[in-house]
Each structure stands twice: as C-alpha cells, then as structure tokens.
Amino acid sequence: MATAFAQGFGQPNIPAGFGGLTPKSNGTKGGGQSFSTSSSEKEQKSGGVAGGGGGAGAEGSLYQVHILGQIENPATYHVSISTRLMEAIGLAGDVLRKSGSKRFVELRREGKVVRYDLFKFQRLGDLSQNPFLLDNDIIFVPYSTNSVSIEGAVKSNGVYELIDDKSLWGLIELAGGYTVGVSEKEPVTIIRYEHSKKTLLKVPNVQQELKTFELLEGDVVVVPHMFNDNRRFDYNITELPADNVFYPTQNDNIFVIGGVAKPGPYNFVPTYSIRDFINQAGPTRLSKPKSAYIMTADGKTIRNLRGKKDIQLSPGDTIIVPEQKVTFNNTMAWYNTILNTFFSVFAFQQVIDKLD
Secondary structure, eight states, X not given: OHHHHHHHTOOOOOOTTOOOOOOEEOOOSTTXXXXXXXXXXXXXXXXXXXXXXXXXXXXXXXXXXXXXXXXXXXEEEEEETTOBHHHHHHHTTOBOTTTBOSSSXXXXXXXXXXXXXXXXXHHHOOGGGSOBOOTTOEEEEOBOOXXXXXXXXXXXXXXEEOSSOOBHHHHHHHTTSBOTTBOSSSOEEEEEEETTEEEEEEEOSOHHHHHHOBOOTTOEEEEOBGGGTTOOOOOOOSOOTTOOOOOOSSOOEEEEEESBSSOEEEEXXXXXXXXXXXXXXXXXXXXXXXXXEEEOTTSOEEOXXXXXXXXXXXXXXXXXXXXXXXXXXXXXXXXXXXXXXXXXXXXXXXXXXXXX
C-alpha cells in the first residue's frame, strides 16, 4: 500500500517548522455537495501552485480538500500542507460510528484511487496508512461491511470491520487479545441471527478451534470471564453491530398498573418479558403477577398468559397486575363489622324489650 502511494501520488515537500492544522471553511453550500471552483481560485487557495505543490499563498500555504461519504460533517476544508489523512477526517467530525468504514477510506487524486486502513494506523501505528494530503484531494468514506462486535474479556470491546481474516481468533486479536480475567473453562459464545431466528454457537476457548471458526456479518461474540463461570445467561441483546432499530410508534413505553409499587410508563426493551417489567414496577404483597394480562395499544385484551411463551410485548402495551380481593386482614375486618352489627342490633332489641 505504501509503495502504491509513493508511486501513484508522491509526497509533498514539507517545510521546516511547519505548523499544525489550520482548518477554514470555504463557504461551500449544501454541505459539500458542490465543488465547482475556478482555476484562479484554486491557485489562490493553494498558494498559487496547481496540482498540490508547495508555496506560500494568500491564505498561508493552505490546501483545499473535499471530505465526503459516511462522515459527520461532509464539506470542503482548508488544511495546511503538513496535514495527513487522519487529521483531515478529524476536522470533519470523524467517521460515522454505525455506518462508516475506517478500513477502506478512499483517497482520490488525479483520477487515481488508493484505499487506506486507518484502523491499522490507529491501533498498530502503521504510518503508511496515514498519508500526507495534496491540494484538491478527495477523501471518501464508504459504508462499512462485514461488521461484527465483541464483548467480554478482551482489551477493547466494540464493533470491528473484518477484511481478510474473518476467523474468531482474528477478531480477538483485533480487540487487543484477552484480559487477565478470561475464562479458559467456558466456551466463547457467538450470538447469530439468521432468518429472524437467534442461534447460540459455542466454540471451545482454544486457539486452534478459534482460528477455524469463521464469523459472519452481524455476529455478536461474547468472550467468557472467569467471574461468570457456571452461570447461565439468556444472551438477549438489544442491537446488532452497525444496525439501526426503529419503532414506528409515537409511544415507545410499556405501562404497568395495578398491584405494583410504582405504576407508570417504562422504557420499551424488546428482550424484556412481562415478568421483567412487573419486577421493574415492584409487585406489592397482595399482587398476583401470574394473573397479569395485557391491554394492547389498539384496545385488545390478552388474558390467560400463563404458559404462553410466544407472547411478545409491543410499544404502547399496558400490563395490568390484579390484586387479591379476599385476604386475612379484610376477612377479619368484615367479620368484626358483621359481629359488631349483630351485637348492636341485639343490644338495641334488649332496650326495646325493657321499654315494653
């Protein structure tokens, strides 16, 4: 890659004592959608030298570069002649976290395109992946592909974009390797969704096994920690790597009312069960969680939920938790009321009899 850069693009002359970034907006309208600039204007902005040569211009040796694609603030920027690719991307607010690729950043110059891996520069210090820029360069950040995420006992959790090595061991190495708490006893778990169905894949935490297991886009990898040995988890997750979830509703809460300590709205979590929401609201001593029923957002009532595992809550649903109507305390209260009434009537009758 470095050879291709040296032969195809060449390096600019960096003057002694060059300064840092000197960004300046050029007033381009439409967020960098239009880049029409006359030759005289280019020469003035780049110091009077076309094609990216050095020189002191009206704006202090500035280059004009265009930063586009999956970037926070796509636009045209003015940078010093000492600016590298990563610095320019930082000016534009960085690559979009969910959709942008840091591993296939395109640098377009004079009809040629060279791709750079900024991940290698950031994590491995490979300076060949962070070249100097020239005047009128175009930086284009494409959509990410082959994104997976890793959580657990590795040094850097998060979403990674795989290129050539798509093995489970390769991902662990990208994440910096294991932490001191990794469990060799428990397997590595891969959460995979295929055709809307969740599958849990278990791979022994042995290097040879991990090297032969190939990951697919959207996989979520959980590396076991020794503190979680012999514990059970449901592996329900709320999002997939480089994915977007949208709930097409104005009300994205679940309401819990009735026999609970804190009735009211609760944030919708797709992996939560009815019992999870009731526990959030705090069932009271007299509540009957097993008899709870649902009133949907469109007014339908779903009862007899016990044993129905396919019941799924939707945003706007209301969980109604009934309470016991007959208890020892209210039974005794009713008994005392009846007894007092009986004695009152009896005493009144005695008074009437004496008057007669």
